[in-house]
Amino acid sequence: MRLSRSAKVVLGVVTALVLLFIYTPLMLVVVNSFNADRTFGWPPKGFTLEWWGKAFDSPGVREAVLSSLWVAVVATVISLLLGTLLALSLQRYDFFGRDVINLLVILPIALPGVVTGIALNNMFTTILGVPLSLWTVVIAHATFCMVTVFNNVIARLRRMSPGLEEASADLGAGVFATFGLVTFPQLRSALLAGGLLAFALSFDEIIVTTFTIGAGETTLPIWILQNLFRPNQAPVVNVVAVVLIVVSIVPIWLAQKLSGDSVRVSGARLKADER
Amino acid sequence: MTETLAAGTSTGTEEIPAIRLRKLTKVFGDTVAVDGVDLDIRHGEFFSMLGPSGSGKTTVLRLIAGFELPTSGSIELEGKDVTAMAPFQRDVNTVFQDYALFPHMSLVDNVAYGLRVRGMPGNRRRERAREALDRVQLGKFLGRKPAQLSGGQRQRVALARALVVEPKVLLLDEPLGALDLKLRQQMQVELKELQRSLGITFIFVTHDQEEALTMSDRIGVFNNGSIEQIGTAHEIYERPAGIFVANFVGTSNIFDAAQAQALYGRPDPLCIRPERLRVAWTGEPERRSGITSRPGTVTSFVYVGHATQVRVQLDGGPAVVALVPEKLPGGDAELVNQPVTVSWDDDAVVWLPARGT
Numbered sequence: 001m002r003l004s005r006s007a008k009v010v011l012g013v014v015t016a017l018v019l020l021f022i023y024t025p026l027m028l029v030v031v032n033s034f035n036a037d038r039t040f041g042w043p044p045k046g047f048t049l050e051w052w053g054k055a056f057d058s059p060g061v062r063e064a065v066l067s068s069l070w071v072a073v074v075a076t077v078i079s080l081l082l083g084t085l086l087a088l089s090l091q092r093y094d095f096f097g098r099d100v101i102n103l104l105v106i107l108p109i110a111l112p113g114v115v116t117g118i119a120l121n122n123m124f125t126t127i128l129g130v131p132l133s134l135w136t137v138v139i140a141h142a143t144f145c146m147v148t149v150f151n152n153v154i155a156r157l158r159r160m161s162p163g164l165e166e167a168s169a170d171l172g173a174g175v176f177a178t179f180g181l182v183t184f185p186q187l188r189s190a191l192l193a194g195g196l197l198a199f200a201l202s203f204d205e206i207i208v209t210t211f212t213i214g215a216g217e218t219t220l221p222i223w224i225l226q227n228l229f230r231p232n233q234a235p236v237v238n239v240v241a242v243v244l245i246v247v248s249i250v251p252i253w254l255a256q257k258l259s260g261d262s263v264r265v266s267g268a269r270l271k272a273d274e275r
Numbered sequence: 276m277t278e279t280l281a282a283g284t285s286t287g288t289e290e291i292p293a294i295r296l297r298k299l300t301k302v303f304g305d306t307v308a309v310d311g312v313d314l315d316i317r318h319g320e321f322f323s324m325l326g327p328s329g330s331g332k333t334t335v336l337r338l339i340a341g342f343e344l345p346t347s348g349s350i351e352l353e354g355k356d357v358t359a360m361a362p363f364q365r366d367v368n369t370v371f372q373d374y375a376l377f378p379h380m381s382l383v384d385n386v387a388y389g390l391r392v393r394g395m396p397g398n399r400r401r402e403r404a405r406e407a408l409d410r411v412q413l414g415k416f417l418g419r420k421p422a423q424l425s426g427g428q429r430q431r432v433a434l435a436r437a438l439v440v441e442p443k444v445l446l447l448d449e450p451l452g453a454l455d456l457k458l459r460q461q462m463q464v465e466l467k468e469l470q471r472s473l474g475i476t477f478i479f480v481t482h483d484q485e486e487a488l489t490m491s492d493r494i495g496v497f498n499n500g501s502i503e504q505i506g507t508a509h510e511i512y513e514r515p516a517g518i519f520v521a522n523f524v525g526t527s528n529i530f531d532a533a534q535a536q537a538l539y540g541r542p543d544p545l546c547i548r549p550e551r552l553r554v555a556w557t558g559e560p561e562r563r564s565g566i567t568s569r570p571g572t573v574t575s576f577v578y579v580g581h582a583t584q585v586r587v588q589l590d591g592g593p594a595v596v597a598l599v600p601e602k603l604p605g606g607d608a609e610l611v612n613q614p615v616t617v618s619w620d621d622d623a624v625v626w627l628p629a630r631g632t
Contacts, residue, residue: 161373161375163371163373163375164375164377164378166340166342166362166369166371166375167369167371167375167376167377168377168388168392169341169342169361169362169363170340170341170342170362170363170367170368170369170437171363171368171388171389171392171436171437171440172363172389172392172393172440173363173388173392174363174392177392181388181391181392182377185379186378186379
């Protein structure tokens, strides 16, 4: 579609304004993490690394970072396993209730975190009698992190020609050799993208975490919430927030690059074919 | 019909056939895709399964490969019952219609795949794969990915990949369907030569009757999940066993039972190939014994290069097509609607049993 010059300008300005509105507050947090003024006066009075040093020295922060990483990694691993298996079974086999299961698998990502949190909290404490801990957080996170893996894998499976696996079997490969040599390599980038998204989702999750975390444990977002209104902690909170932003954005950016790349590469190949 | 079928199957008695199908049936839901097929395919034979889409030929191929399990019936490979075996346990390999090359592997790795899963060490299998690619003139492209090849080249890789594991039977599922005419004709010759030099049994699925006639030692014509006729190209073309085969393989002039009754006093449909009809432009009938002539009117022409197809409406009979190799005695305007006489030798007539309508 061709756009007139004025339309291009208007669209460009609107886009810039929207992006500015989204990212200025985030930039403010980043800048303030280096702001020498304790009360974050504007413009910043000077540059300091004091808050970063304090944050690194704080045992509370370090513990929270480790907890968050651990929860995100374990939840991602579980999501990769279950998400892939679910995608394989739902895409490959036709069985009674398949569509219902498909819906039920995707639903958790749409449910409000408060509802998931309360429900899981009830389940753990009153029905199962499991004491809340970081493990309960992992399980809670896996319920919705799984969806990102599932979506990525099932989309890839739909694009993959079923003939490849038949060809592999035809050439003498058993079920596991076929999965290892043909199916898995086809899924690799989808798994990576799905896994990175799952990691990012889990790493900065707060609502479900609040309801499922054990007493005395903290993840990074929980730590921020607890220290947000303590005036002397405010500068360190900024630092932690910046860490959270970076750790969340990088995987998403990577995931987008990965899934985008595979599309672009195959597109370029198709074009090369036509020549 | 029964004659040809018997000739097709009885030859398997002195030697064990490469493939033996018995009462092979496959039902998908309400559809009977394959309906009780009996077939023996000999060792080293180039056998084509010819039929329109939906006639069950590809399903038979997939049953032989093991991608589908038959609803009933049995499949024997060199005398061994493989009906219930998984594809990777069967000594047959397939060249797929879309080639199904592994997109993440180079050509060498694609071709070496079958050797790899059989546990052959890396150097040896790559050596063998290189030889196989050389054989199909792709030795230069070892490191390329399938996406960097043209359709014809991919087709050759698929062939090399299936042949490198030395199968007893090679199954080809419309492998030339995606190629343009020129390349297709070239590949037909190459395939046939390859098959002859390797001595491997080829089972070739196609809907292209010309392709089947050119390449095959024998052809099985499929219709509605069963085999209408089995025979050599010559037998199928010259002696079609039914109206379906007569119509599907080449062009046929069919006279229905009533018209045949009027001509010869026998109430069975008959067929005459276009090249066996002669057109007398003067309207003067040939009067010799063993020759039948009928008057008619020319309705149209199609020039096909080596000859002209002349369509004639016979008086009180069907519209027939005659293939006239010589130059026509005039242009379209003069010849259309001209009364002519069409004649043929009586031994060109093929009687078609009523079955197969």
